[in-house]
Amino acid sequence: MKTLILNKSAVKDLLQMPDVIKVVEEAFGAFGEGKANMPPKSYLVVERGDFRAMPAVIPGAAGIKWVNVHPQNPSRGLPTIMAVIVYSDPETGYPLAIMDATDITAYRTGATAAIASKYLARSDPRTLGIIGAGRQAYTQLLAHLELFNFEQIRVFDRTQSSSERLVNSFPGYPLKECSLEEAAASDIVCTQTPSRVPVLKNELVLKGTHINALGADAEGKEELEPAILRRAVVVVDDLRQASGAGEINVPISKGLYTTDEVYANLAEIVTGKKPGRTDRDAVTVFDSTGLAIEDIATARLIYEKARQGGAYISIDLV
Amino acid sequence: MKTLILNKSAVKDLLQMPDVIKVVEEAFGAFGEGKANMPPKSYLVVERGDFRAMPAVIPGAAGIKWVNVHPQNPSRGLPTIMAVIVYSDPETGYPLAIMDATDITAYRTGATAAIASKYLARSDPRTLGIIGAGRQAYTQLLAHLELFNFEQIRVFDRTQSSSERLVNSFPGYPLKECSLEEAAASDIVCTQTPSRVPVLKNELVLKGTHINALGADAEGKEELEPAILRRAVVVVDDLRQASGAGEINVPISKGLYTTDEVYANLAEIVTGKKPGRTDRDAVTVFDSTGLAIEDIATARLIYEKARQGGAYISIDLV
Incomplete structure (x- = not known):
């Protein structure tokens, strides 16, 4: 051998x-x-x-x-x-x-988020919002471009050179740099920042939006205002990992959210044990921590x- | 890089x-x-x-x-x-x-047992008993031969060809095949069998003996009659691992032994936080599960x- x-x-x-x-x-x-x-x-x-x-x-x-x-x-x-x-x-x-x-x-993280979008986003998403244009944004884009045809892809990063570089890396696709507000007002929103204070406020999220929250992968990390979670249908990759290190970890530790409020894990959705999106107007959140x-x-x-x-x-x- | x-x-x-x-x-x-x-x-x-x-x-x-x-x-x-x-x-x-x-x-397991013997065996061990002559016995011997000069090394295995092969692998050293009883009646005894029922009975263990119990590395494995543990000064490599998968795991699960009875872990002995052997007549046991x-x-x-x-x-x- x-x-x-x-x-x-x-x-x-x-x-x-x-x-x-x-x-x-x-x-x-x-x-x-x-x-x-x-x-x-x-x-x-x-x-x-x-x-x-x-x-x-x-x-x-x-x-x-x-x-x-x-x-x-x-x-x-x-x-x-x-x-x-x-x-x-x-x-x-x-x-x-x-x-x-x-x-x-990087590839499997992008793929997993795109799979979540397939089941949880509206069936005809026209816009993709990218919040945080670092390394992980590239594979989010690659994966979502495989499954969807977007009319517009909106890219926001606090560092302008980062969003510029991302936009220039996908010639031929409808990417544009924009404000946080504009990126947030998209049918599918992917957040991939290393933030420890929520970057995405509830008031910026329109009804019917699907959010892939990818940045939180360790205790203390948080990208979404907890009001978004309370309003949304939340799907996790793994409940134990998400509670300890995912997007829901900080709200849980502050008593602002409980694991009982989580709707499903992604495996339950993929196997059809629980339906994905059923309400066109619901906000859905996929909390990705990354699974072995x-x-x-x-x-x-x-x-x-x-x-x-x-x-x-x-x-x-x- | x-x-x-x-x-x-x-x-x-x-x-x-x-x-x-x-x-x-x-x-x-x-x-x-x-x-x-x-x-x-x-x-x-x-x-x-x-x-x-x-x-x-x-x-x-x-x-x-x-x-x-x-x-x-x-x-x-x-x-x-x-x-x-x-x-x-x-x-x-x-x-x-x-x-x-x-x-x-194999080498680090042998080395660790020999280190345990250095601190826990009598200072002048003359005899080494090997119970179980498989792969692991070779490195137990290699390691103990570095630290001690034995007058006699007694090898027992249920399969005679195994003990024969081990004896023949160390020409020039005082190895001999023997009964379980004779191997057990040594100053230092190393047990490395895959047993799930105790192979070493309490009545065979003389006062002053040091035993390295190496075989138990998963739930349900057991080499020593629990009476030996109760009589002995027991040192573990790691209390959590030993309780779950080491020599003490079965007696604990049967209520015949408790973790409170463990004297120390090997790190405490090596750093001098707790003394090794203090009583020439005590029976000592090192429970090795193998540490990262x-x-x-x-x-x-x-x-x-x-x-x-x-x-x-x-x-x-x-």
Whole structure:
């Protein structure tokens, strides 16, 4: 047996958003049917950041993502977040591949939000609002462009150079820079800021809007005014993770929101156990914290593609 | 930045037991002083076995071991246990190395037991009893031979070919095959069986004996008659892990032993917060479940040696 080593450029070459959307949706389906499993993410806090261990098994695949968040890295010329997946055969435990998972993380997060939009947004969304134009905004856009045809895509970032760069990266698509207010007044709104105070106020959110809240991924992070959650139909990726580290974590800790108010998790929606949007005028919120099943589903896709051929390093690792 | 890929043979070439004993003891020291940290091992159960995620940070090093236990593997020509470590820079999160950790696991387990023997056995042990002559017995012997000069080493295994093979693997040392009774009547006794019913009875244990109980590493496993624990000064590697999966787990679940009866953890002994053996006639037991700090300390050793030179694969992984 051999272990494939797939580095950043190999993974990037093999990542295609339509495939990622497909396998991530299948993973949520399997999870909803009890055919996938993952223990809670575990955090290892170090002086300058933290590491997260994210193991999961889905049908035919198992593995773990080991991902760090080190906010001071950019000053050293390194990305804040780097991730590696050990991809294993669930039948024997054999490590079939080691792969970079930095782009996998970005792609699967975009794919998951677009899947949530498919079930929770109005069926004919015309406008997409992007709040926060950093790295994660690119894959949000890539994924949503696969599933929807927007008349206008509105981009807001506090740093103008960031929104400019994003707009220029999608020539041929109807992107434009705009104010926070205009971005918020869209059929689908994706928030991906590192904020710890709500950037999106309730009064800016029109009826019928679907919001993907992606920024909150650790205790103390918050992007939406809690009144939005109380008004909305809220769907989480995982209730335990969302309560501790997702968009709902701060409102819960302040007593402004309770887990009982959460309508469903995404797996229940994907498997049809609970309907998605039923009321054209409802505000819906998807609280995304990122699940290990999304990573392992995407890793499986990459591994299967790599096995079909290519000049990859293959070694006797164990 | 580059990531080193260190496969099984590279790691094996770099592993030296005296070094492993040194760095593992240092890691326990750091852990006792609050300078090392690890969340609890997390288990991912799959149809034919399980995976364990073991992250840790020690001074200057962080990482995670991903290790499987698949009991049916030997029938497929694969080892039951395979392990990989992602070794990371705690300052930036960068994955400095990916390495096979199968031999690291065996070496650090041997080293930890020998460290426990150093503090808990009588100062002049003359005899070593080995109960269970499988894979793990080799590194128990290697480690104990570094720290002690035995007049006799007594080996018992239910399968005679196993004990024979172990005895023949250490020519020049005073090993001999013997009965369970004779092995048990030694100054230091190491048990490393996969048993779920006690193999070592209380009546076989002489006063002054130190026992390293290594076999129990999952719920339901048990090697020692509970009367031994009640009679002994018991030291664990980690109270939470030992209560759930170590030698004390079954007696606790049956109400025959309580965590209050545990004397100390190994870090407290190594840092001198609690004395080791004080009574020449006491029976002492070290309950080893295996800690992530042991793995990461050994991975650091291997990484530092590999960096000093050698023909290793080095790639742009992330």
